[in-house]
Amino acid sequence: MMDDAMYASQLFLYAVIPLMKEIGEQYGYFRGKSGVVQLSVNLPDGVEGLHFVLEDGAVTTVLSLHERPDVSLHFARQQHFNDFFLGKTKKMPKIQGFGKPGLLIATFRTLLKMASLLAAKTPPADEPTKELVVRLYLYLLSRGISRLNRLGHPSVREWATKSPDRVYAWRVEGHPDTAAYLRVKAGKSKAARGLYTRSQPFFTMRFADLDSALSILLQTGDFLTLTAEKRLILEGAPEFGAKIGDFMQLVGSYIQG
Amino acid sequence: MQLSREKLIALENKAHELRRSIVDTVYHAGSGHLGGALSMIDAVTLLYYHRMNIDRANPKWPERDRFIMSKGHAGIGFVTVLADLGYIDREDLKTFNLTGSKLGIHLDATRVPGVDASTGSLGHGLSIALGMAIAARMTGKDYITYCLLGDGECNEGAVWEAAMATGSRRQTNLITLVDRNHAMLDGNTEDVMKLEPFQDKWTAFGFHAQTVNGHDFAAIDRAIGEALARKDKPSCIILDTVKGAGVDFAAGDFRWHYGAINEELAAKANESLEKYHRERVAALEGA
Amino acid sequence: MGIAYTSLDTTKLSTAEVYAHTLCEIAQEDPRIVTLTADLAKSTKIGVFQEKFPERFVNLGIAEQNMFGIAAGMAACGLIPFTCTFAIFNSCRALDQVHTDICYQNLNVKMIASHAGTSFGQAGSTHHATEDIAIMRTMANLVVLVPADGQEAAAAVRAAIEHQGPVYIRINRGFDQVVYPQGIEDFQIGKANLLKDGSDLCFIVCGSAVFSALQAARELEAEGIKARVLDMHSIKPLDKETIRKAVHDTRRIITAEDHTVVGGLGGAVAEVIAESGMGCAFRRLGIQDTFSPIGYHEDLMSIHGIDTNGLITAAREALKMDFEEDDDWADEV
Numbered sequence A: 001m002m003d004d005a006m007y008a009s010q011l012f013l014y015a016v017i018p019l020m021k022e023i024g025e026q027y028g029y030f031r032g033k034s035g036v037v038q039l040s041v042n043l044p045d046g047v048e049g050l051h052f053v054l055e056d057g058a059v060t061t062v063l064s065l066h067e068r069p070d071v072s073l074h075f076a077r078q079q080h081f082n083d084f085f086l087g088k089t090k091k092m093p094k095i096q097g098f099g100k101p102g103l104l105i106a107t108f109r110t111l112l113k114m115a116s117l118l119a120a121k122t123p124p125a126d127e128p129t130k131e132l133v134v135r136l137y138l139y140l141l142s143r144g145i146s147r148l149n150r151l152g153h154p155s156v157r158e159w160a161t162k163s164p165d166r167v168y169a170w171r172v173e174g175h176p177d178t179a180a181y182l183r184v185k186a187g188k189s190k191a192a193r194g195l196y197t198r199s200q201p202f203f204t205m206r207f208a209d210l211d212s213a214l215s216i217l218l219q220t221g222d223f224l225t226l227t228a229e230k231r232l233i234l235e236g237a238p239e240f241g242a243k244i245g246d247f248m249q250l251v252g253s254y255i256q257g
Numbered sequence B: 001m002q003l004s005r006e007k008l009i010a011l012e013n014k015a016h017e018l019r020r021s022i023v024d025t026v027y028h029a030g031s032g033h034l035g036g037a038l039s040m041i042d043a044v045t046l047l048y049y050h051r052m053n054i055d056r057a058n059p060k061w062p063e064r065d066r067f068i069m070s071k072g073h074a075g076i077g078f079v080t081v082l083a084d085l086g087y088i089d090r091e092d093l094k095t096f097n098l099t100g101s102k103l104g105i106h107l108d109a110t111r112v113p114g115v116d117a118s119t120g121s122l123g124h125g126l127s128i129a130l131g132m133a134i135a136a137r138m139t140g141k142d143y144i145t146y147c148l149l150g151d152g153e154c155n156e157g158a159v160w161e162a163a164m165a166t167g168s169r170r171q172t173n174l175i176t177l178v179d180r181n182h183a184m185l186d187g188n189t190e191d192v193m194k195l196e197p198f199q200d201k202w203t204a205f206g207f208h209a210q211t212v213n214g215h216d217f218a219a220i221d222r223a224i225g226e227a228l229a230r231k232d233k234p235s236c237i238i239l240d241t242v243k244g245a246g247v248d249f250a251a252g253d254f255r256w257h258y259g260a261i262n263e264e265l266a267a268k269a270n271e272s273l274e275k276y277h278r279e280r281v282a283a284l285e286g287a
Numbered sequence C: 001m002g003i004a005y006t007s008l009d010t011t012k013l014s015t016a017e018v019y020a021h022t023l024c025e026i027a028q029e030d031p032r033i034v035t036l037t038a039d040l041a042k043s044t045k046i047g048v049f050q051e052k053f054p055e056r057f058v059n060l061g062i063a064e065q066n067m068f069g070i071a072a073g074m075a076a077c078g079l080i081p082f083t084c085t086f087a088i089f090n091s092c093r094a095l096d097q098v099h100t101d102i103c104y105q106n107l108n109v110k111m112i113a114s115h116a117g118t119s120f121g122q123a124g125s126t127h128h129a130t131e132d133i134a135i136m137r138t139m140a141n142l143v144v145l146v147p148a149d150g151q152e153a154a155a156a157v158r159a160a161i162e163h164q165g166p167v168y169i170r171i172n173r174g175f176d177q178v179v180y181p182q183g184i185e186d187f188q189i190g191k192a193n194l195l196k197d198g199s200d201l202c203f204i205v206c207g208s209a210v211f212s213a214l215q216a217a218r219e220l221e222a223e224g225i226k227a228r229v230l231d232m233h234s235i236k237p238l239d240k241e242t243i244r245k246a247v248h249d250t251r252r253i254i255t256a257e258d259h260t261v262v263g264g265l266g267g268a269v270a271e272v273i274a275e276s277g278m279g280c281a282f283r284r285l286g287i288q289d290t291f292s293p294i295g296y297h298e299d300l301m302s303i304h305g306i307d308t309n310g311l312i313t314a315a316r317e318a319l320k321m322d323f324e325e326d327d328d329w330a331d332e333v
Helices: A004-027 A078-086 A101-119 A127-151 A154-162 A210-217 A223-228 A238-256 B005-029 B034-051 B072-085 B090-095 B125-138 B157-169 B198-204 B217-229 B263-286 C014-029 C047-052 C064-076 C087-093 C095-103 C132-137 C150-162 C208-222 C240-250 C265-276 C297-303 C308-319
Strands: A035-043 A046-055 A058-062 A071-075 A094-096 A166-172 A180-185 A188-193 A203-207 A232-235 B066-069 B145-150 B174-180 B208-213 B235-240 C033-037 C057-059 C080-086 C110-114 C143-145 C167-170 C193-196 C201-205 C227-231 C234-236 C252-260 C281-287
Touching (some): A004 A046, A004 A127, A035 A078, A154 A238, A166 A210, B005 B090, B005 B263, B034 B066, B157 C064, B198 B208, B217 B235, C064 C080, C064 C087, C064 C095, C087 C095, C132 C252, C193 C208, C208 C308, C227 C240, C234 C265, C240 C265, C265 C281
Parallel strands (some): A166 A203, B066 B145, C033 C057
Antiparallel strands (some): C143 C234
């Protein structure tokens, strides 16, 4: 049985930090850069982390440790790691990579940008940023729920175990690039990006526009009002929508503290 | 308005014709629900030959008063009225129950003119009658719907669903009658399934319930008059009758719920009916 | 007894209310339309009609047998009554009235039977209707329709009114997946809707299974399998011609229904196949002669093998093919 701190660490590692790829790409921080950037943390069972392989700006995310990363941010204490990503501290972890200043700075910029985007309580002003934030959240939530299942979080695992092969999707009208989905089958889960086109998903949470999506994701609005105003349409039975909604909030609760 | 003596005697004469016709039809069919047909025929006579607004030329006249004989097995009784009114051919009575006949124990509304519902499965008639009464109100029509039930039939829960709804809706354009002949197939009603206190039950369901002698035209007529006048509650008229009334060997005997009549019994029955009729006319003349 | 909907439900009742709104539209022009319910106005959605035409609506309380008798009486007087109750009560509790008062007398009563199959899963077998298609199709004079979604239910209502005689329309609880988003132009009693053409196999389906079949056909297409999908909304009269054609063209028939496999759509199709003299692979999907456990409708459909996955599996078996696309379960990052 994991404790809340562990769930939080796991979600930061595998649902939040991977978003650096999308952010780096959107703002061009990694343009022209090559090398390996790694973030890691000491957890009770050992060191865990992930790394990004950059090749002339193209980013590949690998959910494991690299032998010799060019840039490495390592958190010696789990508490520090959690607090950092909760936004409670700006104290930096152990940094290696001053030999590649360009890459290092790009990493910091990406981290800072991620902090500001995800910590925002109000929606961004311009559309491209709105799109990005929605995409970030949907990837975060889909990966987060999948990760909780893998970790054996009781309520998520129970649901996934009983599930026949089903796909749960999130989408925003007119913005297919923000879509994400989660496939679940007999205890297994897989978070994926984009629209599921093989057949109609078992359940879809469809937002009328970016603002509607943001109001749910930034928690400025609520499900019921949005549904009544038809800004949020649940395609599929309400009971299953409620379940997914609960899991979204569960992920949120861990990463917001 | 009270019935005149002449009218009463005319009704008795008509009822007598019909009783004879019932025995005759049972004889031709070989057997039939004699008891229940004879117990109800007086009330049916009063309805069809005095109270009900019908068109003898058109059994489907939309404005007609409706009659639902919920105790569908008494078809052998009702059919004599239909023949007398000319809705069916008198000769057809001789084919009752025979293969290919349109007349069988339970009259088929889709085949026999003048039958407003195909009853036979007991307990349905009151609901159907209620539907017709509701339709009348919905379409702004004045017709009255009469529903005649058997007393044993009132064992069926469906009857009470309909009664509850009728009472609840104050459906005064529906008049319920019960042929309380105190007998059913397996025995007397109170031995098989107690109905008493029977009138109280109807009252409890929101009816203005009355019990009258089911062989007394004047009494039945007064009850119907009272029922028609009431606008606050629907009425139930419990007709206290004798199963097989008029045929001495059948009267009051539950075994004549359904029985066979051969030539000998037919002759005896007719003799009994003649005597019964004479006595009743005498009583009316003397009164 | 009533139903408690979650507040989320109340904002998404469109598929269930479609038929009720259609009825209101028609009733606006046709004064013969009246409606009845047995204390289920809210659940069957006929409450919509009640609000618009209170004088043409009758609530009989919890007394279904009475309701059907009354409907018969009303129809005998020239009205067109629509009864609205749960399919289980329509087909079991009040069957004597349906049989004797309505079908035998060929009266113009239109029966809306809702919460069909296991759609009211949480309520358990007392409220599941898993035998009604079989029961109702044995009634002479009765037309039996099983629409797939709200729009088809509305079309069924229109067709029912135009039809002279009793009609049984079987619908779900109201949370159907949409099969006909634009509605249906040419709904005809006795004529199946060809939703997808194909010659590898044919899904003959009705009600909740139609959506499953469409999704299954789509997924199978990606594997190169072309499945035909027939929305057999008319169980009676049955489109025998189209069934025979499907048998001939595809040689593999899979029926699916939210109903027992005994005597329902599967049974009806089997009768046609057997009499046709043509050979084919044949499989009936549905509830395998058992009472259903409690659960959400979608889960029960999965348990009974009539959801998309169930149909795909059956299709593959029919084609004797096995696909494994289960290797990569890593999250995409």
